Amino acid sequence: MNSLDWIAVDWGTSHLRVWAILDGRVVAHAQSDRGMGILSRPQYEQALLDLVHDWLPDADTTLVVACGMIGSRQGWVEAPYRAVPCMPQGTTLAHAPTVDKRLNVVVISGLKQSMPADVMRGEETQIAGFLALNPGWDGVICLPGTHSKWVHISADEVVSFQTYLTGELFQILSDHSILRHGMAGWDEAGFADGLAQGLERPERLSSRLFSLRAEGLLNDLAPATARARLSGMLIGAEVAAAKPYWLGQRVAVLGDSALADLYARALASFSVPVTRHDVADATLAGLSAARAAYLKQDQPCEN
Amino acid sequence: MNSLDWIAVDWGTSHLRVWAILDGRVVAHAQSDRGMGILSRPQYEQALLDLVHDWLPDADTTLVVACGMIGSRQGWVEAPYRAVPCMPQGTTLAHAPTVDKRLNVVVISGLKQSMPADVMRGEETQIAGFLALNPGWDGVICLPGTHSKWVHISADEVVSFQTYLTGELFQILSDHSILRHGMAGWDEAGFADGLAQGLERPERLSSRLFSLRAEGLLNDLAPATARARLSGMLIGAEVAAAKPYWLGQRVAVLGDSALADLYARALASFSVPVTRHDVADATLAGLSAARAAYLKQDQPCEN
Numbered sequence: 199m200n201s202l203d204w205i206a207v208d209w210g211t212s213h214l215r216v217w218a219i220l221d222g223r224v225v226a227h228a229q230s231d232r233g234m235g236i237l238s239r240p241q242y243e244q245a246l247l248d249l250v251h252d253w254l255p256d257a258d259t260t261l262v263v264a265c266g267m268i269g270s271r272q273g274w275v276e277a278p279y280r281a282v283p284c285m286p287q288g289t290t291l292a293h294a295p296t297v298d299k300r301l302n303v304v305v306i307s308g309l310k311q312s313m314p315a316d317v318m319r320g321e322e323t324q325i326a327g328f329l330a331l332n333p334g335w336d337g338v339i340c341l342p343g344t345h346s347k348w349v350h351i352s353a354d355e356v357v358s359f360q361t362y363l364t365g366e367l368f369q370i371l372s373d374h375s376i377l378r379h380g381m382a383g384w385d386e387a388g389f390a391d392g393l394a395q396g397l398e399r400p401e402r403l404s405s406r407l408f409s410l411r412a413e414g415l416l417n418d419l420a421p422a423t424a425r426a427r428l429s430g431m432l433i434g435a436e437v438a439a440a441k442p443y444w445l446g447q448r449v450a451v452l453g454d455s456a457l458a459d460l461y462a463r464a465l466a467s468f469s470v471p472v473t474r475h476d477v478a479d480a481t482l483a484g485l486s487a488a489r490a491a492y493l494k495q496d497q498p499c500e501n
Numbered sequence: 502m503n504s505l506d507w508i509a510v511d512w513g514t515s516h517l518r519v520w521a522i523l524d525g526r527v528v529a530h531a532q533s534d535r536g537m538g539i540l541s542r543p544q545y546e547q548a549l550l551d552l553v554h555d556w557l558p559d560a561d562t563t564l565v566v567a568c569g570m571i572g573s574r575q576g577w578v579e580a581p582y583r584a585v586p587c588m589p590q591g592t593t594l595a596h597a598p599t600v601d602k603r604l605n606v607v608v609i610s611g612l613k614q615s616m617p618a619d620v621m622r623g624e625e626t627q628i629a630g631f632l633a634l635n636p637g638w639d640g641v642i643c644l645p646g647t648h649s650k651w652v653h654i655s656a657d658e659v660v661s662f663q664t665y666l667t668g669e670l671f672q673i674l675s676d677h678s679i680l681r682h683g684m685a686g687w688d689e690a691g692f693a694d695g696l697a698q699g700l701e702r703p704e705r706l707s708s709r710l711f712s713l714r715a716e717g718l719l720n721d722l723a724p725a726t727a728r729a730r731l732s733g734m735l736i737g738a739e740v741a742a743a744k745p746y747w748l749g750q751r752v753a754v755l756g757d758s759a760l761a762d763l764y765a766r767a768l769a770s771f772s773v774p775v776t777r778h779d780v781a782d783a784t785l786a787g788l789s790a791a792r793a794a795y796l797k798q799d800q801p802c803e804n
Contacts (some may be wrong), residue, residue: 401703412618429627
């Protein structure tokens with residue numbers, strides 16, 4: 199590679215993604231599964247170098263801007279949470295300790311909320327990027343995922359947010375509960391059924407779960423229907439509970455995954471105005487905004 | 502051992518309990534962890550004999566009356582479900598195939614409900630025993646456990662019932678979710694907090710779960726508080742959802758476990774009239790009632 203200005207990094211619990219940026223454009227991309235979950239502190243620098251060392255000019259220091267769980271207490275360096283309400287990104291970044299002189303690694307802080315207690319790391323950068331790409335946008339951002347988040351945005355600030363364990367509940371029920379015996383595949387009608395159940399009576403989740411098992415025993419419920427209905431029930435219950443977030447608001451769903459489709463469909467059933475947005479674009483825009491703020495602060499005005 | 506009339510057996514997924522009965526009284530008891538979950542069909546007879554072979558008179562056949570998952574399709578012999586509304590026990594029992602001539606093993610059928618789909622195996626015997634011990638009782642029976650059940654009883658019949666996955670949810674969240682990092686011990690105040698949350702807003706379960714994690718990160722929530730609060734949230738959400746069962750009814754909680762205490766406390770917070778009853782007593786009374794029905798049917802009237 200000939201040249202680059204800086205490196206953008208999205209480093210979560212189970213993934214590491216890096217982009218080389220020159221003149222505001224991506225000129226190289228790489229990724230690995232060496233997420234925070236499997237690394238100890240001395241291993242972070244090498245995990246990063248394994249992906250980017252060919253990109254680094256020998257004579258110079260390259261700025262690396264990272265977001266995600268890498269900034270947690272168990273990560274490379276702790277980047278303290280900032281408390282909402284606040285802008286999604288602040289001006290202070292945490293410096294990660296490095297041995298290789300070619301690296302200058304800074305990590306973006308996550309956000310915290312005291313009541314109800316909640317935290318995010320990584321999503322704040324996607325939010326900042328989304329707002330950079332959509333200046334002046336007010337409304338609610340929905341970020342589907344293992345721990346999905348609903349975020350109220352007003353006047354460029356994160357006012358409040360709420361995280362749901364929905365995706366993880368789906369995984370552990372599929373893998374570890376009595377339901378694991380009859381879950382495989384996908385069936386659209388099953389999702390629609392489950393969604394309607396979850397939206398209508400979210401408080402019945404725990405009994406509806408056992409009903410899935412009973413229908414397997416009594417009515418030979420197809421594994422594809424059971425799995426899709428479980429997903430629908432869980433997402434339906436989440437969307438019903440998140441009503442104070444989306445009611446009377448426009449909602450931006452960040453994500454191009456199949457999961458994001460399901461959330462968009464659930465919201466559409468309430469005629470909520472929904473737009474869809476690319477997560478990678480938002481992440482890069484957010485990392486870019488963080489770099490700009492860092493450069494501005496790091497290089498004092500000369501005039 | 503000198504003598505016995507018959508053997509009562511409670512055989513679930515993870516346990517096997519046997520009682521030798523003479524003149525209506527328990528004269529011996531044994532148990533093992535050789536539940537249905539770890540046995541294949543040819544192994545059942547030996548698992549039973551390992552506990553009872555010393556009890557069996559050589560010259561005679563001993564009646565063994567069993568309830569529980571042993572009667573499921575994957576059990577020793579399938580005892581077809583009976584459909585509610587119906588009496589908790591019927592007159593037909595399934596004969597399990599045996600090689601040892603000293604054994605005559607019969608298995609009690611479970612109950613099924615078509616809408617919403619639900620099943621029970623074992624609890625029907627506890628219910629029958631409870632009703633034998635409390636003749637003419639009407640109301641709602643609550644059976645706490647891994648899959649807790651609420652059962653509406655009227656005129657000696659099971660009118661309807663509902664199973665909740667609450668106990669299993671607690672287990673898999675404690676063992677396999679992100680919450681596993683901060684869960685240990687027990688704290689009464691934490692249970693009371695979680696119970697209030699679950700009762701008040703059962704539909705918020707999925708977001709409250711993540712809040713537990715966030716409070717651990719932000720406020721160093723004690724693991725004992727987190728674990729008790731999780732239990733309270735789940736039981737509270739169940740009791741709230743089961744309101745159509747207990748509202749305006751008296752409730753008999755079957756169980757002397759710590760878990761049964763928690764259910765009784767949750768119900769007491771709504772001033773529901775609650776009585777507590779011993780499960781082993783109810784199980785034995787139910788097995789005894791099944792034996793009496795079997796003897797009556799098997800030995801035609803002689804006058």
